[in-house]
Amino acid sequence: MSLPAVRTSRPMGTWDPFREFDNLYRVFGAARPERDGTWSPAADVTETEEGYSVEVELPGVKKDDIDVDLTGNRLTITGEAKEKEREGTPLRRARRTGRFSYRVALPRNVDSDNIEAALADGVLTVTVPKSASAKPRKITVSGS
Template identity: 50%
Template sequence: MTTPVRHQRGAAMQARPVGWARNPLTEFDQLLSEMSGLIESTVGAAAPAVAWTPLADVTESDDGFRIEIELPGVKSKDIDIEANGQELVVTGEIKEKERKGVLRRSTRRTGSFEYRLRLPGEVDTDKINAQMSDGVLSITVPKADVAKPRHVEIREASEGTGSDG
């Protein structure tokens, strides 16, 4: 029985690192962006714009949730926050800047964005707080009093209340 002959691939294939050289989500996002540009150039500017999702961190504490969304260059007046039950929706738009000259390359996001989050547990929508600082939108969503963990104190039974038998 003979073993199959293994052919060596070109030097270009050997120089490529094993595994993902870059973040696969970034590559997928770039592919979607290029496909959108292709559709717009084929169909025209009448093609509906697809909302993109900004990067965000969500942390949970005993008191509530904190959501930090990266929105560099966005003014707070261009952002809308809606809370409905356990769902939080942040929408807005990054407007295209007017430029002089020819734009040769652009990798910055523009257009409508949308961030949706379903929070695990009951929240107090009346006490949601949001603030914008250094291009980061910070939203604090307090938990409802029913959902907050409560420490139960264990009391020692007094000697007179025990049953004698």
């Protein structure tokens, strides 16, 4: 008995095992409902010299239905994606509705007094600036 050959469109040299873990988390972890019935939306967290940016996909969610909290270094975004009233019988449903929750631990070097959140085009962007002591500084060298 011989096994069938498996061909992929990806060259063997570009395999990244960490990407495989990310894909597993995305497929099996991120969209899975939590114990309390909430789900976790897709999000990206980036760092710059000035601070951190958290972008959370929330299509169809109104700003009044979103809560953003920072406790210690834990940023929590919660809310509800409400189901839209429709006529007719649904043939396929792929969008999530109900309570959602996204949590991320940020470093302790954030300026918690100047955090901003804005919702545009279905994406919530939370901008978290670094504290002044955490930003890189150029130090001049004195002497001869």
